Amino acid sequence: MGKVTIGIDIGTANISIYSDMEKMIFHEPTVLAYDTKKDKVLEIGHEAKELAEKTPGSIVVLSPLQGGIIADFDMTLRLMKKVEGRVSAVTGKRFKQMDLIVALLPGATNIERQAIGDILFSLGVKSLYFIEGSLAATMGAGLPFEKPIANVIVDIGAGKISTSLVSYGGIVTSATLRKSGDELDRDIAQLVRNKYNVLIGLETAEQVKWQLHCDTSLVAEKSIEIEGRDLVTGFPITIEVPATEFQEEIDEFLKRILSVVQSTLETSPPELSGNIRASGVTLTGGGSLLEGLSDWLHSQIMVPVHMAPAPFESVALGTSMAGEHLDRLINIEKVTAR
Ligand SMILES: Nc1ncnc2c1ncn2[C@@H]1O[C@H](COP(=O)(O)OP(=O)(O)OP(=O)(O)O)[C@@H](O)[C@H]1O
Numbered sequence: 001m002g003k004v005t006i007g008i009d010i011g012t013a014n015i016s017i018y019s020d021m022e023k024m025i026f027h028e029p030t031v032l033a034y035d036t037k038k039d040k041v042l043e044i045g046h047e048a049k050e051l052a053e054k055t056p057g058s059i060v061v062l063s064p065l066q067g068g069i070i071a072d073f074d075m076t077l078r079l080m081k082k083v084e085g086r087v088s089a090v091t092g093k094r095f096k097q098m099d100l101i102v103a104l105l106p107g108a109t110n111i112e113r114q115a116i117g118d119i120l121f122s123l124g125v126k127s128l129y130f131i132e133g134s135l136a137a138t139m140g141a142g143l144p145f146e147k148p149i150a151n152v153i154v155d156i157g158a159g160k161i162s163t164s165l166v167s168y169g170g171i172v173t174s175a176t177l178r179k180s181g182d183e184l185d186r187d188i189a190q191l192v193r194n195k196y197n198v199l200i201g202l203e204t205a206e207q208v209k210w211q212l213h214c215d216t217s218l219v220a221e222k223s224i225e226i227e228g229r230d231l232v233t234g235f236p237i238t239i240e241v242p243a244t245e246f247q248e249e250i251d252e253f254l255k256r257i258l259s260v261v262q263s264t265l266e267t268s269p270p271e272l273s274g275n276i277r278a279s280g281v282t283l284t285g286g287g288s289l290l291e292g293l294s295d296w297l298h299s300q301i302m303v304p305v306h307m308a309p310a311p312f313e314s315v316a317l318g319t320s321m322a323g324e325h326l327d328r329l330i331n332i333e334k335v336t337a338r
C-alpha cells in the first residue's frame with residue numbers, strides 16, 4: 001500500500017472514517033433526508049438527523065442500514081456518494097485514488113459483502129479490502145491483537161452486538177446478534193405508548209435511553225421528562241416517567257448482550273480461558289455507554305471488564321491501522337470487482 005489509506009466503518013447509526021495518519025476525517029449519523037417527489041437527497045449525516053420527524057410528507061429521513069447490514073441498497077449508495085464528496089473535500093483525493101479498508105460484521109454473508117463491494121466499486125474505488133470489524137475494534141481499542149493471547153472485544157452498536165476472541169492477529173471465535181441499541185429504543189417507545197398512551201418518536205426514545213442506568217433501582221428517584229403526543233386527545237403532552245419503569249426493557253437489552261458474550265466465552269479454547277480470566281473483556285460501541293454496563297457485566301461473567309478509550313471510533317481507527325499490519329492479520333482480504 002503506497003497511496004493514502006482510509007479505514008471505513010459503515011455502522012447502523014454512524015459512519016466513521018479514519019485516515020492512515022490515525023486522524024478522524026468523517027463521523028456522522030448513517031442518515032439521509034430524501035425528497036421523494038424530486039427524487040433527490042437533500043442532506044446527510046447530522047443535518048439529516050436533525051430533520052427526523054420534522055419534515056413535510058414528501059421528505060423522508062432514512063436510515064438505510066438496519067441490524068448492522070444494508071437494508072436499502074440504493075439509499076446506501078447515494079449516502080456513500082455524498083460521503084465520498086465530504087471525504088475528498090478534506091483529503092483532496094477521490095476514493096479511486098485511495099486504498100480503502102472497510103469493516104464488516106463477523107459472519108457477514110456473501111450477499112452482504114457483495115452489496116458493500118458493489119457500492120464502493122460503483123463509486124470508482126480501485127483498491128478495496130474487507131476486514132472483520134471486531135478484529136479492527138481490538139486494534140482500535142489498543143489491545144495486543146498480534147500476540148497469541150486472548151483479546152475479547154464486545155461491540156455494542158445500534159444494530160448489532162458482536163463479541164470476538166482475537167488472538168495472534170485473527171478471530172478465534174465470535175458471535176453476533178442483529179438486535180441492539182435501536183431495539184431498546186423501540187422497546188422504550190412501545191412502553192410509553194402502551195402504558196402512558198403517549199406516542200413518541202425513536203429519537204425521543206433514544207434520548208430517554210441515554211438517561212437510564214442498567215440498574216434503575218440505583219437511580220430510583222430519577223424521573224425522565226418525555227415529550228410526545230397524547231393518543232387520547234391528540235395534543236402534544238409532556239409526561240414525567242420514573243426511570244424504574246424501563247427496567248424490563250433494559251433487562252432485555254442486557255440479556256442479549258450476555259447471551260452473545262457467553263456464546264463467545266463458551267466456545268473459546270481452554271488454553272485461552274485462564275488468559276481471559278486475567279485480561280478480561282473490553283467494551284466498545286456506543287451502546288456500551290449505558291450507565292453501569294461494565295459493572296453489571298462484571299457481576300455476570302466474573303472477569304475484568306474494561307472500556308475502550310473511544311467507543312464510537314474503535315472500529316474505524318483499527319480499520320485504518322490495518323494497512324500497516326497486512327502481513328500480521330488473518331481476517332482481512334483484498335476484494336475485486338465482480
Ligand atoms: N450514553 C448512552 N447510553 C446508551 N446508549 C448510547 C449512549 N450513547 C450512544 N448510545 C447508543 O449507541 C448506539 C450507536 O453506537 P455506534 O455508533 O457504535 O453504533 P454503530 O456502529 O453505528 O452500529 P452497529 O455497529 O450496530 O452497526 C446507538 O444505539 C446510541 O443510542
Ligand SMILES: [Mg+2]
Pocket residue numbers: 009011012155157158285315
Ligand atoms: Mg458499529
